[in-house]
Amino acid sequence: MKHIAYTRLISLALTAGLLALAFLLPPPPALAQQPTPSDDAVNAIASQLYCPVCENVPLDVCGTQACAQWRDLIRQKLADGWNEDQIREYFLTQYGDQVVGAPPPRGLNILAYVLPPLAFLIGLFLVLRRFAPRAPANQPAPIVSDEAIARLEAELQQRKADASMEDE
Amino acid sequence: MSAALPSKTSPRRISWAVIVAFILLVGFLVLLGISLSRAQSGPPEVGDTAPEFTLTTFDGQTISSTDLAGKVILINFWASWCSPCAEEAVDLEQAWREYQPTGNVIFIGVDYVDTEPEALAYLNEYDITYPNGPDLGTQISRTYRITGVPETYLIDASGVVRGVKIGPFTSLAEIQQFVGSAYAP
Numbered sequence: 001m002k003h004i005a006y007t008r009l010i011s012l013a014l015t016a017g018l019l020a021l022a023f024l025l026p027p028p029p030a031l032a033q034q035p036t037p038s039d040d041a042v043n044a045i046a047s048q049l050y051c052p053v054c055e056n057v058p059l060d061v062c063g064t065q066a067c068a069q070w071r072d073l074i075r076q077k078l079a080d081g082w083n084e085d086q087i088r089e090y091f092l093t094q095y096g097d098q099v100v101g102a103p104p105p106r107g108l109n110i111l112a113y114v115l116p117p118l119a120f121l122i123g124l125f126l127v128l129r130r131f132a133p134r135a136p137a138n139q140p141a142p143i144v145s146d147e148a149i150a151r152l153e154a155e156l157q158q159r160k161a162d163a164s165m166e167d168e
Numbered sequence: 169m170s171a172a173l174p175s176k177t178s179p180r181r182i183s184w185a186v187i188v189a190f191i192l193l194v195g196f197l198v199l200l201g202i203s204l205s206r207a208q209s210g211p212p213e214v215g216d217t218a219p220e221f222t223l224t225t226f227d228g229q230t231i232s233s234t235d236l237a238g239k240v241i242l243i244n245f246w247a248s249w250c251s252p253c254a255e256e257a258v259d260l261e262q263a264w265r266e267y268q269p270t271g272n273v274i275f276i277g278v279d280y281v282d283t284e285p286e287a288l289a290y291l292n293e294y295d296i297t298y299p300n301g302p303d304l305g306t307q308i309s310r311t312y313r314i315t316g317v318p319e320t321y322l323i324d325a326s327g328v329v330r331g332v333k334i335g336p337f338t339s340l341a342e343i344q345q346f347v348g349s350a351y352a353p
Contacts, residue, residue, distance in 0.1 A: 052281035053249075053316075069283045095281050096306040108199075117194060122189045129183070150247040 045074050045084055049091055049099050088118035089162075173260040181285040211313045211321075213284040219311040223278060225301035226288060231276060233323070240273045240330075241323040245303075245314050247282045247291035253318045256336040256343075259295035263343040271350050272325075278303050280317050312314060324350040 004065075044059035051067050059067050078088045091099050103109040185306065212218060218241075222232045244260060259273065262346040267273035279280035279287045291300055292298065303309050312321065315334065322331030330350035337343045 066247065066281065069249060069286050073283045087216060092305075094302065094304060096310070098306070104324055111196075111199070115192065119189065122192070125185055126183070126189070129185075 037075050041078055042071055044077050045078075046071050048088065048101060052095055052099065052100065124147055169207070173317055202310065206313075209313065211319070211332060211334075212329045214329055216329045218321065218327050218329050221308045221311055223276060223297045223299070223301045223308065224304065226279075226284070226291070229299065229301075230303075233327075236274060237327060238325050238348065239271075240325055242273065242275045242347060243278060243312075243321045243323070244275065245268065245278045245280050245293060245309060245312070245317050245319045247280045247317050248286040249282065251316045252336040254290075255339075256318060257290075257296060259337055259340045259343055261296050261298070262296060262340050267346075267347065267351075268298070270353060273347060274298070277301070278308050280309050280314070281306060320346070322350050 010156050030075060041059040043110055047058050049055040049059040051062040051064060051069070052058055053064060053066050053072070054062060057067075074087055075091065082090070088100065097109070101111055105113050180243045189345075189346075218233065220229060220233045221243075224230050244259075262273045267275070275298035275322060277291075277296065277298060279302045282302065285304065287300075290296075318333075318336050320331070320333040320337070321329060331346050333346060337346070
């Protein structure tokens, strides 16, 4: 009986010791979750960028080694927690404006956004102005001298007289 | 006989909108012309004054062509994805090791539209020790209006282009001959 009591005492002490150790040890460090971005997520951004070496080919459908490296770079940036705008800005800084389909609205590029609508508005204005119904002109009648009126009346009278003579 | 009536016609006035539209059209055409002219003008030719540039290397060093006045500069445009660039990489490095002790010739590598990990791996693979850096915003390649990679330009001590090589060098002797057109030890 005494042996069993000792054994239970030792096992209780061991359990208590292990529990105390578990509480005293620092917790393991929490690591950031870094799931591998899917091809769809990569291509969603890649489709807005263009191949650096072949003209007018979007990055998501480009088969060159340079494009493959760029897609890997997008995947890496996404895994690092970058968002779409940050990645796009990074590519613009690294590789210039030609990597995006539409030029960023800064510097002379602004003309590409301002000129077409401005030209359209001016054209619309000119067309409307040309074809819009005009209000009747409120201009004074041309001034004709009394002498000219008298001459006209005399000429009319003469023509009437000539006409009646021809009828007779 | 009849009296002459005053004429109803008056000088036609040009609308301000027409003037603005005309100015915009002319301005647009001028810009288009300048852009086309730039796009169609090729790379610098032998005898041209070399365009100035500034490069920040992969290890953070800033190199300006104006600071290198008085030295012969060899600028090599390359990329890690470019197979012909790899063909000349060893010969370029060997030539650099020959010219570096003179202190009068400097080789500069400009990494064109590349990704940094692959570029660094390329430099490591070919043991390239001359200064290299990314062409940020493709500014240097646009200044030199390169048509592809590899392309190499040789600038003499007075800042004039003395050599243009489109495509890879095929031997060390070819590089030595190229540099020799601007530098005699």
